[in-house]
Amino acid sequence: MRKVMIIDDDVPMLRYLERMIDWESLHLQVVATAFSSVKALELFREKDPDIVITDIGMPQIDGIELATRVREINPAVRLIFVTCHEDFGYARSAMHLQADDYLIKYELTTEKLMGSLQKASKLADESRERIDQLSFREELEHHKDQIKKQLWRLLSGKLDEQKVSQLLQKIGMRWEQPRFMLAAATVDYASLLEHYHYEDLDLIHYAFYNIAEETAADWAPVLIIPQEQAGKFVFILNYRPNLAVNIRKEFEAYLEKLREKIKSYLKIEMRGIISGELNGLGAIKTVHEQLMEAQQALYYKPWTISHLSDDAPSIWTVNDQEFKRYKDELLQANEKQDLSSLEAVLERMENYARTVMLKPQLYVYHLSQMLRSLDYEWNIQHEKEHLHALLPHIISSREALQLAKQHVGKLGGMQDRGETMKEPRLHEINEYISTHLAENVSSVSVANHLYLNPSYFSRYFKKIAGINFTEYVHRYKMDIAKQLFEQGESVEMVAIKLGYSDRTYFSKVFKKYIGISPLDYKSNK
CATH class of the missing domain: 3.30.70.1230 (Nucleotide cyclase, GGDEF domain)
Known part of the structure; x- marks a missing residue:
């Protein structure tokens, strides 16, 4: 049975909430009530409830601050706000705290409260199940990884066949053949x-x-x-x-x-x-x-x-004098900010190393030094050390060359990404909107995400969608709003989740594109 705590500085309201529903029928038990935020914190630590129902407008510590503090104590606690405040500032704060619901007192019914509690209980169960499964898998995989590391140390170092056998058994394997x-x-x-x-x-x-x-x-x-x-x-x-x-x-x-x-x-x-x-x-x-x-x-x-073959080992040359010329050519091409010339020098350098069978370590050394010279010229720090750490582990000269060309292409903004990248498909734009639902998504923000000029993006978008971007976003969000209403979400929570500044504006947009108000839509469902 899950434990519930109710907090409200209005004592009659506190008692009303406590008697409003049959808690046991929902497998819930009210373990604590408090009309003071300070007392509520003490009781929260003592009773460790799974669900907290709290008012917002309280003296000393308001409900938002109280919820923040209880989340610091127990990040898994579920939160339901029951308040007379329709202020969207409060609703937005509740959203940031990932509250399960935001209920207005004068609209509150037994059915609404029970629905919120059932939702909170379900989310608590799902959260606990995910945590348990993840913890088990992580522990198991970590344990297996550690055993495999021990195995490899034995197999590639000082061999102890008995220990190898014991470790294999721990990961469910047996080597019965020689x-x-x-x-x-x-x-x-x-x-x-x-x-x-x-x-x-x-x-x-x-x-x-x-x-x-x-x-x-x-x-x-x-x-x-x-x-x-x-x-x-x-x-x-x-x-x-x-x-x-x-x-x-x-x-x-x-x-x-x-x-x-x-x-x-x-x-x-x-x-x-x-x-x-x-x-x-x-x-x-x-x-x-x-x-x-x-x-x-x-x-x-x-x-x-x-x-693995029995061929004679490769005979490497260590004659790397030619690389001074390549370095000079690379820096000359860099001065002209000529990407194609830079890539051509890298191609000639790899071709020379391959032709003379230059020792791979020497090729990697010179390639790394040349790229560092370019980094220095452009004062580039981003990702460069990752590249130089990776080059010695690469087992193909063509792969090393491709990495170098990728790196050169990033230097100094030499490529106009907005012109060279492929035009974005609609699903890429939808994906961006979906991951930024709670924000005011503009054509400028999407254009920047896609490395496109905002004016070009606006013209391009109208061409592929048939409507302007702002209208498209509203339509897209209203379709999601309908889904959320069908799942039992309140108007306030849906508006906040979809990035609208207040309930009134959201309701106007919803009615414009859906044809009826949010409350009428909910009542029809």
């Missing part, structure tokens, strides 16, 4: 940053990991170990030899399927390299080192999924 196959996979960071930001890297790392595990579940119990560098993973397959099955081809097919899913769901590319057969746990460390060397050997080649 045969293994290893793979290493890395996201393509250039394709990732075409769609996301550096700050999203950990989130993409987690999404990649989940997709990899789901894909493996359809095939075989592959142990997937996330590496310290976000976007890198090791896959370990333990299997029983079978002459009728080519395990290496099966493993390759799994990685190809994973690659397709990553590209489809996340819009990014990946690369993977597969070992041959391994005998025993002791071979994992050595073979993983060989995979890393093989990745480097493929640095200047176009590849996605490859195999």
Whole structure:
């Protein structure tokens, strides 16, 4: 049974609310009442109610401030305001506190109060369920991640087979065969940053990991170990030899399927390299080192999924004298603010490094130094350190080149985004309105969001929608208002949620576009 607390400095009203409904029928119990905000805070700490019903206009501490304080004590408490104040300033404050309802006293009925309490109880249940599920999943996933990190330290360091077996059992796995196959996979960071930001890297790392595990579940119990560098993973397959099955081809097919899913769901590319057969746990460390060397050997080649081979290791050159000329050319192009020339220099530089087989670490060093020179010229700080930290982890020269070109394109506003970006589709505009419902959405704010000139956007919008932007926003919000009324929301709460400054203005707009007043619409439902 949920606990309820009622607060009102009008004692008769306090008693009226207490006797207004059958609390037990709603599985609720009034555990405290208070006519003083100061006393209410004391009782709140003592009784720990799940739902608070409070007046707003009270001496010493008003209901808004009181609600703010109880939320600081217990962020999960549900709030219902019952007040004689129709002032939209109060309603807006209630909205900011995510109150479940804002009820006007002279309009209050038993049915309205019961509806608000049922809504608050339901939201409390949903909130608790989400918190419990999230806490359980986070604890479980965190526990599994820690075990996998311990496993990898043992497998790639000082091996202890007994401890490995114990840790595997904790995550529900058993390695019963002495045969293994290893793979290493890395996201393509250039394709990732075409769609996301550096700050999203950990989130993409987690999404990649989940997709990899789901894909493996359809095939075989592959142990997937996330590496310290976000976007890198090791896959370990333990299997029983079978002459009728080519395990290496099966493993390759799994990685190809994973690659397709990553590209489809996340819009990014990946690369993977597969070992041959391994005998025993002791071979994992050595073979993983060989995979890393093989990745480097493929640095200047176009590849996605490859195999560890017995080819002779690559012979790298360390002759990097040519890069002084490239640096001079890059700075000259920069002085002219010529983006195409800057990109051309970067292309020639990568082509030279690939032709002479320059040691990858040297290519990365010079590329990073040149980009730092441009950053210095433009006094750019945003995201640059992310790029330089990422470059050494990239396993393809073309990928590094693409990242560099993306970075150059951001410098100094050299690209007029408003002219080069694709025209926005209506659903992108709707998405912006939906995420800013409680604000006064203007054509200027949307134009800025889309990097468009406001005048151009207004003309473009009327062309695709047939009406001006302001009228479109009102229509869009009124459709949502109808949905909210059908869910039992009050006029005050709907107006605030949709960003209107007062109830009267909102009612006029609603009647203009829907044909009847909000109260008539609610009563008809």
